[in-house]
Amino acid sequence: MRGLGEALDPGFPYAVLRDLGTGVFTVDVSGRITFVNPWTERLLGRSAAELIGRDAHDLLHRRPDGGPVPRGRCPMMSPLDGGPCAQEGSEEHFLRADGTTVPIIWATTPLLLAGRRVGLVVVFNDFSLHRDAEERTAAHTAALEALTVRLNLVADVSSVLMSTVAAPGRITRLLRLLVPALGDWAAVDLRSERERTAGVLERVAVRSHSRPRSARRLEGPLPPLPPGSRPPVARATGGDEPARLSAGEVLGNPDAPLAATHRPLFERLGGHSAVVVPLRARRRHYGMLTVARAGGAPSLTGDEILLLTDIGRRLALVLDNARLYHEQRNVAETMQRQLLAPLPRVDHLRMAARYQPAQSTMEIGGDWYDAFLLSDGAMALVIGDVVGHDLEAASHMAEARNMLRALAWVHQEPPSVVMRCLDEAVTNTSDAPMATVVFARVEGPEGGPWRLHWVNAGHPPPLLVTDEGDARFLTRHGPLIGMNAALGLGLEWPDTCEDLPPECTLLLYTDGLVESRGRPIDLGMARLRHHASVLAGRTVDDFCDELLARLDPGGDDVALLALRLCPDGTGAPGGRPPPQSSYSPAAPNRAAPGSVQRNAPVQDASRDLPEE
Numbered sequence: 001m002r003g004l005g006e007a008l009d010p011g012f013p014y015a016v017l018r019d020l021g022t023g024v025f026t027v028d029v030s031g032r033i034t035f036v037n038p039w040t041e042r043l044l045g046r047s048a049a050e051l052i053g054r055d056a057h058d059l060l061h062r063r064p065d066g067g068p069v070p071r072g073r074c075p076m077m078s079p080l081d082g083g084p085c086a087q088e089g090s091e092e093h094f095l096r097a098d099g100t101t102v103p104i105i106w107a108t109t110p111l112l113l114a115g116r117r118v119g120l121v122v123v124f125n126d127f128s129l130h131r132d133a134e135e136r137t138a139a140h141t142a143a144l145e146a147l148t149v150r151l152n153l154v155a156d157v158s159s160v161l162m163s164t165v166a167a168p169g170r171i172t173r174l175l176r177l178l179v180p181a182l183g184d185w186a187a188v189d190l191r192s193e194r195e196r197t198a199g200v201l202e203r204v205a206v207r208s209h210s211r212p213r214s215a216r217r218l219e220g221p222l223p224p225l226p227p228g229s230r231p232p233v234a235r236a237t238g239g240d241e242p243a244r245l246s247a248g249e250v251l252g253n254p255d256a257p258l259a260a261t262h263r264p265l266f267e268r269l270g271g272h273s274a275v276v277v278p279l280r281a282r283r284r285h286y287g288m289l290t291v292a293r294a295g296g297a298p299s300l301t302g303d304e305i306l307l308l309t310d311i312g313r314r315l316a317l318v319l320d321n322a323r324l325y326h327e328q329r330n331v332a333e334t335m336q337r338q339l340l341a342p343l344p345r346v347d348h349l350r351m352a353a354r355y356q357p358a359q360s361t362m363e364i365g366g367d368w369y370d371a372f373l374l375s376d377g378a379m380a381l382v383i384g385d386v387v388g389h390d391l392e393a394a395s396h397m398a399e400a401r402n403m404l405r406a407l408a409w410v411h412q413e414p415p416s417v418v419m420r421c422l423d424e425a426v427t428n429t430s431d432a433p434m435a436t437v438v439f440a441r442v443e444g445p446e447g448g449p450w451r452l453h454w455v456n457a458g459h460p461p462p463l464l465v466t467d468e469g470d471a472r473f474l475t476r477h478g479p480l481i482g483m484n485a486a487l488g489l490g491l492e493w494p495d496t497c498e499d500l501p502p503e504c505t506l507l508l509y510t511d512g513l514v515e516s517r518g519r520p521i522d523l524g525m526a527r528l529r530h531h532a533s534v535l536a537g538r539t540v541d542d543f544c545d546e547l548l549a550r551l552d553p554g555g556d557d558v559a560l561l562a563l564r565l566c567p568d569g570t571g572a573p574g575g576r577p578p579p580q581s582s583y584s585p586a587a588p589n590r591a592a593p594g595s596v597q598r599n600a601p602v603q604d605a606s607r608d609l610p611e612e
Contacts, residue, residue, distance in 0.1 A: 026111050027056050028119040031077055043126055045097035056122070062095045064103070076108055079120055085110050090127055103127040150307055153181055161314050167322045168204055174315065175207035182304060183291035184209050185269045189222065189261065190279070190287035190319070191237065200224065201233070201261065201287065206269075210294075214268045225260055232257035236276050238285035242305055242312075245274040245292075262290065273299040277308050281316035284323075289315065332357075339398055341370045346379055348446060350564040352540040354548060356512075358557040365557030366393030366435075367510040368401055372408075374441070380408050383459065383508035383561055384437040396432035400481070403430075404439065415439050415455035419478065419493040423457075427485040434482040438462060438508055442500070448568045452498045452506065457481050460511050460525070463532055467503035471533040473525070474498060505543060506563040507532060512556035513547070527551060540564040 017024050023040035027033055036051050044051070044060070051059070057077050061069045071077070075087050088107040096102055106124035110117050160173045171188050178186045185208040192200045201222045208215035225233055236243055236258055247266045249256045254263075258276065266274075274292035278285070289312045293299055300308070336357065343351045353369050366386030374380050382404060386397045400422070407421045419439060426432055440454035440462070454462065458480035461473040478493030500506065514524030531550045535543050540562050547560070 184294040229260035277312035367559040369561040512558040
């Protein structure tokens with residue numbers, strides 16, 4: 001190894017240039033090549049003999065397509081013409097011996113000998129790998145950005161479709177997301193579910209970025225389709241694949257597929273192309289989603305059509321779930337109305353009942369009311385609540401209600417005896433859970449006076465309101481049904497009697513009216529007493545409706561049974577009966593045993609009997 005003071009081998013600089021891994025060549029002041037290293041030969045595919053003495057710019061410098069570059073625009077050779085002494089760049093291309101061009105990254109610096117400028121040193125390297133990497137990175141970044149935009153759109157679409165807004169509102173919000181993100185206008189056509197228009201398409205929503213008023217005018221039922229248009233429309237709404245539409249074909253050919261449904265859209269909203277996506281879920285066909293492009297925007301790409309197809313599937317599932325929900329709701333409502341009792345018509349009593357289901361899909365609960373005439377002429381009133389608010393609770397409720405009806409009819413003893421028999425029957429013959437019940441008898445001669453004889457099995461106390469607005473709870477309790485006999489507690493249900501003043505209101509209710517997660521039962525009962533006192537002068541129907549509106553119960557199901565006595569003497573033989581309630585939560589084709597009109601529809605109970 002040489003010391004620091006020793007002279008370098010004359011071949012040392014060439015060894016460095018030979019193994020540098022970068023092309024290096026020199027030119028004289030006229031631009032002719034005077035030296036090349038081996039890497040220059042390798043990168044350009046030319047030998048030193050083919051390079052030395054040639055004009056570097058004319059031989060090598062080219063545009064990306066291989067065309068010549070004017071010498072005045074050559075940044076590499078500009079120092080020879082008085083430009084800056086050093087230059088660098090990465091946008092130039094050199095011509096290889098095989099006629100291809102290679103992108104280069106380069107730098108130049110003056111070549112000085114004895115302090116005199118004799119030319120330039122050009123250092124360059126193949127930049128294609130780096131440029132390809134940059135292009136790949138840019139393409140990857142662009143793809144990620146496009147994917148992010150689509151994922152954000154899908155997330156927004158999912159948020160809209162999963163909201164609690166009704167289906168028409170969700171469709172309108174969906175189109176606000178699709179326009180202008182994916183198209184210049186969009187429309188949703190659904191098959192009508194109404195009996196008279198079954199199978200007819202209805203344009204439920206149209207949105208246009210540039211013509212919003214024209215879009216709104218296009219909404220509504222579509223005219224009947226001509227026979228020739230029905231097959232393509234059926235394929236568009238019931239198929240699995242989206243369909244492309246051309247404005248020229250739709251507008252120029254009346255017999256073109258979907259021309260009958262989409263021609264008005266193109267005529268009023270414009271556009272050059274569209275994609276129609278079928279709305280199909282669980283083998284049911286609901287309609288079609290159309291998204292169109294206008295102006296200079298290109299037609300929807302394959303990826304965008306796939307995205308629209310996915311959105312169409314999601315929308316179809318929302319429509320199908322809404323259908324299932326309404327079907328379940330109708331079944332639940334029908335079953336609940338069959339379980340609830342119609343109210344009898346009795347001369348000296350006016351009654352009203354209300355049932356408000358729990359906030360759940362099935363809307364069936366364990367709360368019930370009942371009113372029926374007994375064999376001794378007394379009116380029986382019942383309010384009860386079986387644990388739970390689902391289909392099982394409803395079936396248990398029906399068991400307990402029917403047991404109580406039978407026991408009350410058979411036993412003429414005080415209500416406490418009926419309650420004890422009910423407790424034993426539920427414990428020994430049913431798997432129903434515990435229940436709370438108020439069983440009362442309204443006793444007295446026709447025309448009054450009347451008294452209330454009742455027993456309470458762990459239920460919220462009845463509320464008695466006079467015609468002057470004085471309200472008080474009738475508080476006296478016994479054990480819950482299903483607990484005493486099961487545990488052998490030996491407890492009793494105390495019988496209680498209360499005189500009922502003329503024109504008073506007796507309210508029986510379940511705990512859902514006065515208790516909720518955010519409201520303790522004491523506060524709820526205080527509010528009930530206050531509002532009942534204020535509403536004492538209303539009709540019995542208004543009394544119930546206003547109580548529900550003012551107390552606004554939520555969460556649990558609620559049952560109400562209100563009894564309004566008439567003035568003294570009303571209902572006596574020869575007198576005219578008071579008007580009765582025309583509303584009942586029970587099924588409309590049912591009438592209560594003991595009604596004045598046997599087998600009359602419940603909603604017509606207020607109709608006077610025809611005079612003989």
